[in-house]
Amino acid sequence: MNVGIVIVSHSADIARGTVDMVRQMVGDNVPLAWCGGNPEGGLGTNVEAILKAIDLAWSEVGVAILVDLGGAETNSEMAIELLPDDRRNKVVVCNAPIVEGAILAATEASGGASLDDVRRTAEELSPS
Amino acid sequence: MMPLTELGLRAMIGTVAKRVIEHTEQLTALDAAIGDGDHGINMKRGVEAVLADIDGLSTKSLSESLKAIGLILVMKVGGASGPLYGTLLMAFGRELCDAPDRAAVTKAFGAAVQAVKARGKSDTGAKTMLDVLVPVLQTLETGGDELAARVRTKAEQSAAATAPMKATRGRASFLGDRSIGHVDPGARSSALMIGAVCDVLEERREP
Numbered sequence: 001m002n003v004g005i006v007i008v009s010h011s012a013d014i015a016r017g018t019v020d021m022v023r024q025m026v027g028d029n030v031p032l033a034w035c036g037g038n039p040e041g042g043l044g045t046n047v048e049a050i051l052k053a054i055d056l057a058w059s060e061v062g063v064a065i066l067v068d069l070g071g072a073e074t075n076s077e078m079a080i081e082l083l084p085d086d087r088r089n090k091v092v093v094c095n096a097p098i099v100e101g102a103i104l105a106a107t108e109a110s111g112g113a114s115l116d117d118v119r120r121t122a123e124e125l126s127p128s
Numbered sequence: 129m130m131p132l133t134e135l136g137l138r139a140m141i142g143t144v145a146k147r148v149i150e151h152t153e154q155l156t157a158l159d160a161a162i163g164d165g166d167h168g169i170n171m172k173r174g175v176e177a178v179l180a181d182i183d184g185l186s187t188k189s190l191s192e193s194l195k196a197i198g199l200i201l202v203m204k205v206g207g208a209s210g211p212l213y214g215t216l217l218m219a220f221g222r223e224l225c226d227a228p229d230r231a232a233v234t235k236a237f238g239a240a241v242q243a244v245k246a247r248g249k250s251d252t253g254a255k256t257m258l259d260v261l262v263p264v265l266q267t268l269e270t271g272g273d274e275l276a277a278r279v280r281t282k283a284e285q286s287a288a289a290t291a292p293m294k295a296t297r298g299r300a301s302f303l304g305d306r307s308i309g310h311v312d313p314g315a316r317s318s319a320l321m322i323g324a325v326c327d328v329l330e331e332r333r334e335p
Contacts, residue, residue: 010164044207045207046204046210047206047210048204071207074212074248075208078202
């Protein structure tokens with residue numbers, strides 16, 4: 001079983017496009033879900049959609065979330081807090097660029113890496 | 129402070145929501161200047177969802193009602209303000225007993241403001257809602273007469289005082305120096321809602 005990946009962008013197009021790139025470059029053996037945009041069809045992120053995406057990409061070995069700007073991170077952290085007790089400590093937000101981070105995280109995940117390793121790999125891209 | 133009756137809670141929720149809805153365009157205009165221009169519509173969406181459930185929310189205890197309102201805001205507002213306001217109210221509700229005196233309200237609000245700092249990884253001086261919430265907390269801690277009126281004034285003044293600040297958190301921080309000269313939309317919406325709460329407390333004259 002592989003770690004799942006969730007893409008949270010303010011833009012539905014960016015989130016969907018990132019998932020397309022991961023599918024094409026990494027393949028189909030990583031649970032993958034995305035969310036992006038507000039209910040009016042504009043830009044934004046929201047907790048409800050993030051919770052649904054986590055559910056879709058759920059894996060017992062964990063889920064790594066890739067985010068774009070501020071609100072995406074704040075909303076993702078809030079969503080994690082609202083998860084049931086048995087899931088909360090199996091979901092992390094990666095501090096990494098969304099597209100590159102998603103591809104690296106998914107590549108690592110597809111080889112059966114642990115959640116910690118998936119996050120660490122994605123975060124190698126971040127300036128410390 | 130007496131326990132809020134069902135009518136009191138309903139007046140509180142209704143007045144705060146109405147105040148936000150009336151200022152949708154103002155909040156959006158402030159956000160368009162230094163953010164992404166969705167604060168008004170996001171807040172409106174949130175408080176409308178709260179109003180839709182006002183019957184259920186106003187029959188709960190104060191603590192349970194605040195937690196439930198916080199969760200609605202988390203789910204419906206979006207942006208960064210959804211989780212921030214949601215965290216404020218959920219933590220406030222969690223810390224509050226059902227018949228709090230002034231000291232208990234102040235203590236619970238202090239814990240709620242602390243939770244917002246943690247959620248936003250921020251503090252005062254970054255041109256955010258904390259530049260209203262923290263001064264309001266300090267006014268509550270000082271106590272004294274005419275507290276509702278002084279809290280409202282402090283909230284208004286503090287929101288206005290975000291104009292000359294340079295944003296270092298949130299979307300406006302991308303603008304750097306160009307964020308200077310605009311009131312922060314989150315500070316403004318905080319002052320609006322706190323002002324509405326003060327209005328209801330004054331009208332009801334709950335000692």
